Amino acid sequence: MKALQFGRELNIKRIIKLMREEGPLSRVDISERTNIPQPTITRITEELLKENLLKEVGYGTSTGGRRPVLLALNHTCYYSVGVEIGRTKVKIALTDLNGNLLSFRKKVSEKSESISSIIEYIKDVLEAILEETGIERSCILGVGFGLPGPLNENAEGLISPPNFYNETSIPLKALLEDALQFEVIIDNDANVAALAEKWFGKGMGYDHFAYVIADVGIGSGLILNGELYRGRYGESGEIGHSTINLFGERCSCGNYGCLETYASLPKVEENFKRKLKLSPRNESVYLGGKLIEEVTFDDIINALENGSEAAKQTLEETGLYLGVGLSNMINVVAPDMVIIGGKLREGNDVLLHAVKAVIQSRVLGPSAKKIPVVLSEFREGVVLGAAALVINSAFGLFSRS
Numbered sequence: 155m156k157a158l159q160f161g162r163e164l165n166i167k168r169i170i171k172l173m174r175e176e177g178p179l180s181r182v183d184i185s186e187r188t189n190i191p192q193p194t195i196t197r198i199t200e201e202l203l204k205e206n207l208l209k210e211v212g213y214g215t216s217t218g219g220r221r222p223v224l225l226a227l228n229h230t231c232y233y234s235v236g237v238e239i240g241r242t243k244v245k246i247a248l249t250d251l252n253g254n255l256l257s258f259r260k261k262v263s264e265k266s267e268s269i270s271s272i273i274e275y276i277k278d279v280l281e282a283i284l285e286e287t288g289i290e291r292s293c294i295l296g297v298g299f300g301l302p303g304p305l306n307e308n309a310e311g312l313i314s315p316p317n318f319y320n321e322t323s324i325p326l327k328a329l330l331e332d333a334l335q336f337e338v339i340i341d342n343d344a345n346v347a348a349l350a351e352k353w354f355g356k357g358m359g360y361d362h363f364a365y366v367i368a369d370v371g372i373g374s375g376l377i378l379n380g381e382l383y384r385g386r387y388g389e390s391g392e393i394g395h396s397t398i399n400l401f402g403e404r405c406s407c408g409n410y411g412c413l414e415t416y417a418s419l420p421k422v423e424e425n426f427k428r429k430l431k432l433s434p435r436n437e438s439v440y441l442g443g444k445l446i447e448e449v450t451f452d453d454i455i456n457a458l459e460n461g462s463e464a465a466k467q468t469l470e471e472t473g474l475y476l477g478v479g480l481s482n483m484i485n486v487v488a489p490d491m492v493i494i495g496g497k498l499r500e501g502n503d504v505l506l507h508a509v510k511a512v513i514q515s516r517v518l519g520p521s522a523k524k525i526p527v528v529l530s531e532f533r534e535g536v537v538l539g540a541a542a543l544v545i546n547s548a549f550g551l552f553s554r555s
C-alpha cells in the first residue's frame with residue numbers, strides 16, 4: 155500500500171471506509187456515495203478485487219437492467235496484531251480487519267522484569283500465533299502497542315512512560331521493530347482504546363467523540379473530525395489530572411485534588427472499604443466472608459447485585475466525580491458522544507445514571523446536555539485498540555504515517 159499515489163490512496167481509503175460502514179454496495183452505489191466518477195470506481199474496485207481487499211458477495215436489486223454485483227470488504231485479507239504492555243500484565247491479540255479476536259494471550263508481569271524479557275515474550279508469542287493460525291507474515295499489517303500514558307516522547311522518538319519497568323528514554327519502537335521484524339506503532343492506552351471504539355465499537359460512524367478509560371488511572375482519547383487528537387506533544391487527554399478540588403488530596407502526579415484522587419479504581423475501593431467500616435454490621439454480609447481489607451472492585455459489584463447500600467452509594471459518588479470531570483471536558487470539546495471504558499464500566503447502570511445526572515445539570519448547551527453517554531462493550535479495549543492503531547494507520551482517512 156505504501157507506493158500508492160496520494161489521490162488514489164485517498165480514494166481507496168474513502169471506499170474502504172464506506173464499505174466498512176455501509177457495505178455490501180454495488181459500484182454505482184459507491185460512486186454515488188463518494189462522488190468519485192464511475193470509471194474511476196470501476197478501475198479501483200477491479201484492483202481491490204485483485205488484491206483481495208474486496209470480494210463479490212451476490213447481486214443487488216435491478217433498477218431496470220442487469221442486477222448489479224454487490225461488493226463487500228474482505229475483512230480477512232489482512233490481519234493486525236495488538237499488544238498491551240501494562241505495568242502488571244502483557245496481552246497480545248491477533249485480529250482481522252473487523253476486530254474479531256483470532257488469538258489472545260496474556261501474562262502477568264513483574265515490576266522488576268526487564269523490558270528485554272518482555273520483548274522476548276512478545277516475540278515468542280507472536281511466532282507461536284502465526285504458526286498456529288497459519289497466517290503468512292506478509293498478511294500482517296503491523297504490530298500496534300498500547301502503553302500506560304503519558305508516553306513523554308521526545309523528538310528522537312525516545313519514550314518515558316511513568317513507572318515503566320525501570321526504563322526511561324527508551325527507543326522502544328526501534329527495539330520492537332528490530333526484534334519482531336514488523337512495522338511497529340506505539341500510543342498510550344486511552345488513545346488506542348478510543349481507536350478500538352472508532353473502528354470496531356460504539357464510535358463507528360461518529361466523527362467526534364470522547365472515550366474515557368476509568369481504571370487504575372483515568373485517561374481519555376479524543377476523536378475529533380474523524381481523527382485521533384493527540385495534542386502538540388501527544389500529551390492530550392489527561393482528564394484524570396484535571397482539578398476537581400483545589401484543596402483536595404495529593405495526587406500521584408504531585409498536584410492536589412485531581413479527578414484520579416476521587417474516581418480511580420484504588421480510590422473507589424478505598425471509599426467502599428471506608429463505608430463498610432462505618433456502616434452497621436449487616437453490610438459485611440455482602441462480602442461473602444472476605445475481609446474488608448481484601449475487597450476489590452469485583453466485590454463491590456457483587457455486593458451491589460446483592461443489594462448493598464454501601465456499594466450503591468460508592469458507585470453513585472464515583473459517577474458524580476467522573477461526571478464532573480466529563481462535564482468539564484464536554485463544555486470545552488462538545489463531542490457527539492462519550493464512551494466510558496476501563497474496569498469502572500462494570501459499575502453498570504448505577505454509575506452511568508450518576509454520570510448522566512451530573513452532565514445534565516452541569517453542561518451548558520441544551521444539545522450538549524443530551525449527549526449520549528454509553529459504556530464500552532470491550533473488556534479488552536486496549537489490546538484491541540492496539541490492533542486498531544495499525545488498521546487506522548493503513549486504512550484511516552486521517553492516519554498518522
Ligand SMILES: [Zn+2]
Nearest residue numbers: 395405407412
Ligand atoms: Zn494528578
